[in-house]
Amino acid sequence: MRVAVLGCGFGAQHLDWLSQHPEFDLDTLFYQHNRERAVELANRYGIASVSADPVGELSRRGIELAVIVTPPDTRQALVRAALDAGAFAFVDKPLSHSLESATELAALAAGAPQRCAVNFQWRSHPAVREVRDQLAVGVGVLHRVHASFYHDFFRGQQASWRQQPASAGAGTLGDQGVHLFDLLHWLIPRDWSAVAAQTSTVRQDPDGQRLEPAAGRTEDLAEVWLQEPESGCLATVSLSRLVCGVRAIEFEVQGSDRTLRLRLEADDGSAELTTHGSDGTSKTARYGPTSLDPYPPLLAVMAGKQDPDGLLASFDDGLRAQARLAEAVALAARTPPALPS
Structure with a gap:
């Protein structure tokens, strides 16, 4: 090929x-x-x-x-x-730099079935798949979801397209946030929407020691609050691309019967998943270093095989995550999102 x-x-x-x-x-x-x-x-x-x-x-x-x-x-x-x-x-990821462009790309993909996909590689991680399996069985009444993605890759970085709204569309929301928005929808397929958001952009000196407010650039930190309208369940997403010494995703699901707490190490894919039961018991599963190679499910789909678990994200999935990103950017700026007509 x-x-x-x-x-x-x-x-x-x-x-x-x-x-x-x-x-x-x-x-x-x-x-x-x-x-x-x-x-x-x-x-x-x-x-x-x-x-x-x-x-x-x-x-x-x-x-x-x-x-x-x-x-x-x-x-x-x-x-x-x-x-x-x-x-x-x-x-x-992200699919594009704007919701309008992502919408056009999803429409383009609709005319080319089985020929487009977005790289949301965390779906394939065995610990994430285990969370999905447990959620399919149920955790009781869903009370709250919290997700965070902290990474230090942008500390001390020189200026790049990632800092330019015109080319990147967003900062940490595009670098990391779309992964969490995708996981939220994929793990808990409900009608989530962003209801509040705050972002912050900072300017660093070359050694990353001094942090000052900076305008006209993409955000480096973000907090997003989402809600599922039917149940009122809240979800929060916390992001930073400037944190010192942390490179991890954490995902917590609180239900009336169980709480699931997942930590994924960004560097090597190792993970820890703890299940807390309503009876006071806890069980922890640990996963060693795991490749995040997204190509096995892509090869299967290109060979005409089915993808029943949805490991390979479609452009529609990319558009859905982009919509949450656009909502967050708009809410942080306190202006309505520029939805396509």
Whole structure:
């Protein structure tokens, strides 16, 4: 299967995953600006070609899978080019930079069934799947959900597209928040919507020691409150891309019969899941380092197999997470979201 990777930032992680599957022939690496970085990665992974022209080259090279890991504002043209070339379009999260664009992409995917997906790789983690199985059995009356994603990857970072609202659409809400919004909907499929949000953006000195308010850039910290209207159940999402020394997702579900507490380590995928019963008993399961490689379910779907557990997220799933992101951004700014007509 001839594969093109579009993007040389997080695209490097995708190259590492892809290289572990003999089904994939890494044919082309596309770059936006940094040809030197593209050549270095191409040499490392034995990629035949590098190019800055994906729209022109995807079809000519007979690409079957286009992995799109470029800034969110570029997705519209690249997904269309991939589909026009007859390729499967696999897009890193978030789906796009705006709700309007994500809506258009979901409509585009509706005309190309089984040829589009979004990378929400935490769905495949065995601990997350165990939480989903337990929730399917039931935890009694659902009282509250809390999720957090803290990471230090942005401390001391130089200016990049991730800080620009026009290209990124959002900051920590797009980097981390969409993962939690997707997990919330996937684990507990209800009509969640954001009802309040606060965000903060800070400016750092080069060594990351001094933090000051900064305007005109994407947010670095966020708190979002969501509610399921029918039951009134609350969910909270807490995010930071500047925390010192923490790289983890935590997800807690409180029910009348059981409480589930999950911690996922972002670096190696190790995890701990504790179930607290209403009778005072507790049980903890521990998971060793786990690959977050998203390609096994993608390979299965591309081979025409079913995905009954929904491990491979659709563009509709991406749109749903994008809607929560857009609500949060709008609520933090105290203006209504720009919903498409």
